[in-house]
Amino acid sequence: MxxxxxxxxxxxxxxxxxxxxxxxxxxxxxxxxxxxxxxxxxxxxxxxxxxxxxxxxxxxxxxxxxxxxxxxxxxxxxxxxxxxxxxxxxxxxxxxxxxxxxxxxxxxxxxxxxxxxxxxxxxxxxxxxxxxxxxxxxxxxxxxxxxxxxxxxxxxxxxxxxxxxxxxxxxxxxxxxxxxxxxxxxxxxxxxxxxxxxxxxxxxxxxxxxxxxxxxxxxxxxxxxxxxxxxxxxxxxxxxxxxxxxxxxxxxxGMERRIQRHKTCANAFYQGFKALGLKPLVEEEIRSNTVIAIRYPQNIDDKRFRKMLDEEFRITVAGGFGDLAGKIFRVGCMGEISSHHVLATLSAVASVLKLQGETVNIDEALRITTDHLRPLKSLQQPLST
Amino acid sequence: MxxxxxxxxxxxxxxxxxxxxxxxxxxxxxxxxxxxxxxxxxxxxxxxxxxxxxxxxxxxxxxxxxxxxxxxxxxxxxxxxxxxxxxxxxxxxxxxxxxxxxxxxxxxxxxxxxxxxxxxxxxxxxxxxxxxxxxxxxxxxxxxxxxxxxxxxxxxxxxxxxxxxxxxxxxxxxxxxxxxxxxxxxxxxxxxxxxxxxxxxxxxxxxxxxxxxxxxxxxxxxxxxxxxxxxxxxxxxxxxxxxxxxxxxxxxxGMERRIQRHKTCANAFYQGFKALGLKPLVEEEIRSNTVIAIRYPQNIDDKRFRKMLDEEFRITVAGGFGDLAGKIFRVGCMGEISSHHVLATLSAVASVLKLQGETVNIDEALRITTDHLRPLKSLQQPLST
Missing domain, CATH: 3.40.640.10 (Type I PLP-dependent aspartate aminotransferase-like (Major domain))
Structure with a gap:
């Protein structure tokens, strides 16, 4: 990821x-x-x-x-x-x-x-x-x-x-x-x-x-x-x-459906992470549909977080560059991205946060993410003919 | 090839x-x-x-x-x-x-x-x-x-x-x-x-x-x-x-054996082509072990020769560059090159020449090529310990 x-x-x-x-x-x-x-x-x-x-x-x-x-x-x-x-x-x-x-x-x-x-x-x-x-x-x-x-x-x-x-x-x-x-x-x-x-x-x-x-x-x-x-x-x-x-x-x-799929998955990521109490780095107007950058809660250590996510949940995300190193993690929302990737990543992130001492509302986050992934279903039909 | x-x-x-x-x-x-x-x-x-x-x-x-x-x-x-x-x-x-x-x-x-x-x-x-x-x-x-x-x-x-x-x-x-x-x-x-x-x-x-x-x-x-x-x-x-x-x-x-294999296959190519009546472009002292460049006999057309070799025998060789275009064909003698590649290429070249009106002594060429491929057998044993 x-x-x-x-x-x-x-x-x-x-x-x-x-x-x-x-x-x-x-x-x-x-x-x-x-x-x-x-x-x-x-x-x-x-x-x-x-x-x-x-x-x-x-x-x-x-x-x-x-x-x-x-x-x-x-x-x-x-x-x-x-x-x-x-x-x-x-x-x-x-x-x-x-x-x-x-x-x-x-x-x-x-x-x-x-x-x-x-x-x-x-x-x-x-x-x-x-x-x-x-x-x-x-x-x-x-x-x-x-x-x-x-x-x-x-x-x-x-x-x-x-x-x-x-x-x-x-x-x-x-x-x-x-x-x-x-x-x-x-x-x-x-x-x-x-x-x-x-x-x-x-x-x-x-x-x-x-x-x-x-x-x-x-x-x-x-x-x-x-x-x-x-x-x-x-x-x-x-x-x-x-x-x-x-x-x-x-x-x-089709390019149109593909872009819609990326947008929908990105939105579900942003909404889901928000429901977990995490803040996106970027304001909505200029937020990427392909790279989701999320700020760490104060007590979460970048390396420890990504190591557990990678080793225990087999999900690899990226850290920050330069001045953002240690402050954010970045998730790819690209290419083959699907509801499965979004849900699996979100729930693994939630679990790691929980295991590392954060209080998170997983139920609520899953409900909101699932809701926001729903438009994907209609993308399986042609958008335009 | x-x-x-x-x-x-x-x-x-x-x-x-x-x-x-x-x-x-x-x-x-x-x-x-x-x-x-x-x-x-x-x-x-x-x-x-x-x-x-x-x-x-x-x-x-x-x-x-x-x-x-x-x-x-x-x-x-x-x-x-x-x-x-x-x-x-x-x-x-x-x-x-x-x-x-x-x-x-x-x-x-x-x-x-x-x-x-x-x-x-x-x-x-x-x-x-x-x-x-x-x-x-x-x-x-x-x-x-x-x-x-x-x-x-x-x-x-x-x-x-x-x-x-x-x-x-x-x-x-x-x-x-x-x-x-x-x-x-x-x-x-x-x-x-x-x-x-x-x-x-x-x-x-x-x-x-x-x-x-x-x-x-x-x-x-x-x-x-x-x-x-x-x-x-x-x-x-x-x-x-x-x-x-x-x-x-x-x-x-092992590098030593690998180089010997290339040399042996190249030599078998040169000797075999010579036995078919074909002339190498290059004098022996500076002849490549990896790219075999051979002059066409006078009546053989480059494109027609390579097309038949490719389409009928499934063997692709290259033509010449610049001033050598039409005058030579080039055979790769690289990487996985083995006695099978040498013999199959040589016999296909011989067949195409024959089909296109040249007189070639296939028996003699095969005998000579096989002889020169013999050192490959010893390369299956370690050269040095």
């Missing part, structure tokens, strides 16, 4: 053990085409998609080195570890990050973001962490940021690593120029692959201004796909099989 | 479907420790090893961005596609490649390499493709190059992607500062991971001169491993399981 790598279904795991094929064969061309076309549906775009054999951090670095050139001003909301890393990557590429900061557990306001656009009219790009995995904060103004980027002629890059497939981001409609996600979060495949969408505008820029990196040159991947349905460098075949199957599962469920 | 990705044993494939675990758990610490320690044995070094969740091309780029700084002179033998790519990567990093070129199918002489050291005494590094996958040429002077590098105080980087695990490279003894290999060649795991060894000298340089890339910063990986037995960024867990099992298989066999 950590916020990625997340649980992977048997269908996806088993897909990995197909025999190794040549990555220059027609079997591979078909596999890759189906992934690329499926990825377009996941990103909700008709533009190009790229699959990188690399961790998410590699793909985030790709998003930076493809667009940021020395001296470029780049607007970056920073409200946690991953925004911080983005700004460092931008600096390494010679860019000048314009930071819009917010305390851990909060998000920069849309007004402060708009102000940065107004004040830095020549800014090359805005890089937004859609969902800050380290704090469980989501940015609810992505559509608005897209409109600002369009108005000011700024490239819009979305770090949707712990977000896409679990929350709303119609990439083309909202004007995202580069969207980055990876296999092991809401898409529920194993880690090791990243997916990117590339708008026409971003592609044109990259083609006219090739990056310093060959491995991360996105236009090279797009050209290889267009010409041959191949990757320029050896792809991780088992992970391509896995993401192929994982995307099929996403499309069978 | 392409020169990677190569066939993967069931033991390694099945290892991938272990449940996804947290990459910050003690289970992962143990997994990664065993990989890192096993990798030391494969590299034959007591220095640090790094596992990157990236294709080989990414790891080669890592070897460049960690050591090459703008203005650095770098000696690069170029005798095929992968040497060419290396020199381009070095240029992208601002380095000045000192090219020592040789025609396709040949290798630069050790004298020409020594001359370059002598002429460019301030050269920062020498980057050597140990085995040029595009032509089937191996460099038999790696030990000598290590001595030159040591004499001139030059960093020695070995691109051992299609070489390590199938040919001789005792990294520490021969003074290799950075050695790069990846999962899907002679180590016989699926593609998607790379392994590097980092000498004390290279590590010191990287720590004092951090690279522009966060994802590829090798010293960061080494620090994370030392402190926590973890990777800085999410590792590809199924591929870590696979490489763990693949390394176990290598160590069970």
């Amino acid at each position: 950590i916020p990625g790598p997340t649980n992977v279904s048997d269908r996806v795991m088993n897909a990995m053990i197909s025999p190794i094929i040549s990555h220059r064969s027609s079997d591979f061309h078909q596999l890759y085409s189906e992934i690329a076309e499926g990825a377009q549906q996941v990103f909700e775009t008709t533009d190009d998609t790229v699959v990188l054999t690399s961790s998410g951090t590699g793909a985030i670095e790709a998003s930076v080195v493809n667009l940021v050139r020395p001296g470029d001003e780049v607007i970056v909301p920073v409200f946690g570890e991953f925004g911080q890393r983005l700004s460092e990557s931008i600096e390494l590429a010679g860019g000048k990050p314009i930071l819009i900061e917010a305390p851990l557990g909060e998000a920069p306001t849309i007004d402060s973001i708009e102000e940065a656009f107004e004040k830095h009219k020549g800014a090359k790009a805005v890089y937004v962490v859609c969902n800050e995995t380290s704090t469980g904060v989501r940015i609810p103004w992505l559509k608005h940021i897209g409109e600002l980027a369009s108005k000011y002629g700024t490239l819009f890059v979305a770090d949707a690593v712990s977000y896409l497939g679990g929350d709303e981001l119609p990439v083309e409609q909202w004007g995202v120029d580069l969207c980055v996600t990876c296999s092991q979060k809401c898409l529920a495949a194993p880690p090791g692959l990243s997916l990117l969408s590339v708008s026409k505008k971003a592609r044109k820029f990259i083609e006219e201004n090739p990056p310093m990196s060959k491995f991360f040159d996105l236009s090279n991947y797009i050209r290889f796909y267009e010409r041959k349905k191949e990757t320029p460098f050896t792809p991780s075949l088992p992970l391509y099989r896995a993401i192929h199957e994982a995307i099929l599962l996403v499309l069978e469920e | 392409i020169p990677g990705p190569t066939n993967v044993s069931d033991r390694v494939m099945n290892a991938m479907i272990s449940p996804i675990i947290s990459h910050r758990s003690s289970d992962f610490h143990q997994l990664y420790s065993e990989i890192a320690e096993g990798a030391q044995q494969v590299f034959e070094t007591t220095d640090d090893t790094v596992v990157l969740t990236s294709s080989g091309t990414g790891a080669i780029e890592a070897s460049v961005v960690n050591l090459v700084r703008p203005g650095d002179e770098v000696i690069v033998p170029v005798f095929g596609e992968f040497g060419q790519r290396l020199s381009e990567s070095i240029e992208l990093a601002g380095g000045k490649p000192i090219l020592i070129e040789a025609p396709l199918g040949e290798a630069p002489t050790i004298d020409s390499i020594e001359e370059a050291f002598e002429k460019h005494k301030g050269a920062k590094a020498v980057y050597v493709v140990c085995n040029e996958t595009s032509t089937g040429v191996r460099i038999p002077w790696l030990k000598h190059i290590g001595e030159l590098a040591s004499k001139y105080g030059t960093l020695f980087v070995a691109d051992a992607v299609s070489y390590l695990g199938g040919d001789e490279l005792p990294v520490e003894q021969w003074g290799v500062d950075l050695c790069v290999t990846c999962s899907q060649k002679c180590l016989a795991a699926p593609p998607g991971l790379s392994l590097l060894s980092v000498s004390k000298k290279a590590r010191k340089f990287i720590e004092e001169n951090p690279p522009m890339s966060k994802f590829f910063d090798l010293s960061n990986y080494i620090r994370f491993y030392e402190r926590k037995k973890e990777t800085p960024f999410t590792p590809s867990l199924p591929l870590y399981r696979a490489i763990h099992e693949a390394i176990l298989l290598v160590l069970e066999e």
